[in-house]
Amino acid sequence: MKDFAQETALVSVRDLRIGATTDAGRKIEIIKGVSFDIAPGEMVSLIGESGSGKTTIALSLMGHTRTGCAITGGEIRLDRHIVTAMSEKARARIRGTEVSYVPQSAAAAFNPSQRIMDQVVEITTIHGLMPRDEAEAKAVSLFRALALPNPETIGQRYPHQVSGGQLQRLSAAMALIGSPKLVIFDEPTTALDVTTQIEVLRAFRNAMAEVGAAGVYVSHDLAVVAQIADRIVVLKGGEIQEEGSCEQILHAPAHPYTRQLLAAFEPVLHEPSGVPDRVKHTPILEVHDLCAGYGPMRDGVPYAKILKNVNFKLDRGRNLGVIGESGSGKSTLARAIAGILPPYRGYTMVDGQEMPLDLAKRSKEQLRRAQIVFQLADTALNPAQSIGTILGRPLTFYHGLRGQAREARVIELLDMVRLPASLRHRLPGELSGGQKQRVNLARALAAEPELILCDEITSALDTVVAAAIIELLKELQRELHLSYMFISHDLSTVEAICDEVLVMYKGEVVEALPAARMSAEALHPYSRLLISSVPQLDTNWLNTLEQDPELIATFANR
Structure with a gap:
């Protein structure tokens, strides 16, 4: 990577302080x-767990703070501008031209009722940067640099007519068209599948090199950061813990917290917990020729068929991972x-007993034995009810x-998931993401189930918190003799907790593998593509990654 040590700073941040006012009116420094x-x-790259201040600092480089927050001290200089001393009107003039922003969710950045081209070139009209035909020509060149399909015509589509990975790259084109000196990327690949993420990272890197812009990349994923960053700033609790080159931070970290982040990225492989001899060996879960879909039914078959003849079994005390891209049917x-x-x-059968297909027809005992924990604790917990x-x-x-x-058992459940008893008086909105997911898990444990279906339960959490949830699941399994079916697109998470893995593609199981030997034993081309697309803690990994273009084209799900 390029040596920037001798270069004059484009951005200079000095003693930056940002404060917030709580709902109760208390002032805190974040x-x-x-x-x-x-x-x-x-x-x-700015890295750190949730609440470390990554995004708050990144947004401040544009002179922006979230509602209830304010820059209370220090100085931010961007090229010739003292951002902290500018009026809001003056800051608005440099957004899109001197500094621009690529959000985590590109879908939220686009107006669904306007064509893509109109939105990409809008900033050039607002700031009077260039004529419309020149702006469109520049947009097409950016689409090409970002490896978008049909660069000459993709701008004529509406946002819903392109995939998530394409929309994320189009948001980068929107950010780059005003020729900014600095581009802020706010976790732009977090919501993408691993194979799509590879394409998007490559495209970002190539486009940034082509236009010569500097960048800030906010992330909690060290393997992603390794592919794109020259330097890393490690944050915790609003303070810098360590700063250094990408190679130094990844391979010779000096601060204990950085070492903790690295340790959380590489979880210990799962070791099956023992099942008491007295427990019978009927599989805890069996699935036979399962077919399911969405939409109106016709002749007993839904309009959109998703699952196609899925078969597997899960033995008691063992864990099954289900992996695949978005839309695979997990x-x-x-x-x-x-x-x-x-x-x-x-x-489906649970412990040898066939389950009624419809939830409403299951007995209380059947419901109790198999519980589900959803991906987003925010939407799974009633915001108006106390914990x-x-x-x-x-x-x-x-x-x-x-x-x-009941009160005594609530306290026991909170203790099980390592939360204090006092939390029972609080509302979900007063908890962190990791705490909410622990409550979500405690609610499933309240039924005293034998099987828990975990649907992407760590995907919205940062690396450190996700690793803690995985360790908690392992402890609970040892104590309560649970079995898990663990749905995820994060292969390292699956390796950390599962015994076997099912690989799904377009509603079908294409391969079953032992979790610890996925990489070595995968035979199906899609399994190999999926596994090879998981970023490694190696700054040269993306440069040396070789994947069969025909294979990528065959399984393109962008």
Whole structure:
């Protein structure tokens, strides 16, 4: 990577302090005296767990703070502009021309009712940068640089007519068309599948090199950062813990917190927990010829068929991973097994007993034995109810607990998931993402299940918190003799907790593999493509990655 040590700083941040006012009116400092520089053409990554201040600092480089926050001290200089001393009107003039932003969710950045080209070139009209035909020609050249298909015509489509990976690259084109000196990337590949992520990272890197812009890349994924960053700034609690070149941070970290981040990225492989001899050996879960889909039914078959004749079994005390890209049918499988989406063909058995296909037809005991934990705890927990009430409801429903007995069990459940008893009086909105997911898990445990279906439960969490949730699941399995079906697109997470893995593609199981030997034993071309696309903690990995273009074209799901 390029040496930027001798370059004059394009961005200079000195003793930056950002404060916030809580709902109760209390003032707190969230960014505490941060200082760093960015050279022209340099890509600097801000990493750290949720709440470390990554995005807050990145947004401040545009002079922007979230509602309730304000820059309270220090200085930010961008080229010849003192951003912290500018009026809001003056800051608006440099956004899109001197500094631009690529969001985590490109879908939220586009207007669904306008064509893509009109939105990409809009900034050039607002700032009077160039004539429309010149702006469109520049947009097409950016589409080409970002490796978008049909660069001459893709701008005529609407946002819903392109894939998530394409939309993310189009948001980069929108950010680059005003020729900014600095581009801020705010976790832009977090929501993408691994194979799509590779394309997008390559495209970002090539386009940035072509236009010569500097960048700030916000992420909690060290393997992604390794492919794109020249330098890394490690943050925790609004303070810099360590700063250095990508190679130094990844291979010779000096600060204990950086070492903790690296350790969390490489979880210990799963070792199966023992099942007591007295427990019978009937599989805890069997799935036979399961077919499910969405939309109106015709002749007993839904309009959109998703799952196609899925078969597998999960032995008691063992864990099964289900991997595949978005749209492969992973979450649909979990919903079909749980009865939330009744299959139109096939059946499931829990501990040798066939389950009614529809959730509403299952007995209380059948519901109790198999629980599901959803991906987004934010939407799974009622925001208007206290944690105590949320956990108390299944205790009353399944076990008839009320009053002091129920309260005592709520406290036990919170302790099980390593949360303090005092949390039962709080609302979900007052908890962190990791705490909410622990409550989500505690609610499933309230039923005293034998099987838990985990649907992408760590995908919205940062690396450190996700690693802690995985360790918690392992401890609970040892203590309670649970079995898990773990749905994820994160292969390292699957390796950390699963015994076997099913690889899904377009609603079908294309291969079953032992989790610990996925890479060595995968035979199906799609499995090999998926596994080879997982970024490694190696700054040269993307440069040396070789994948068969025909294979990529065959399994393109962009």
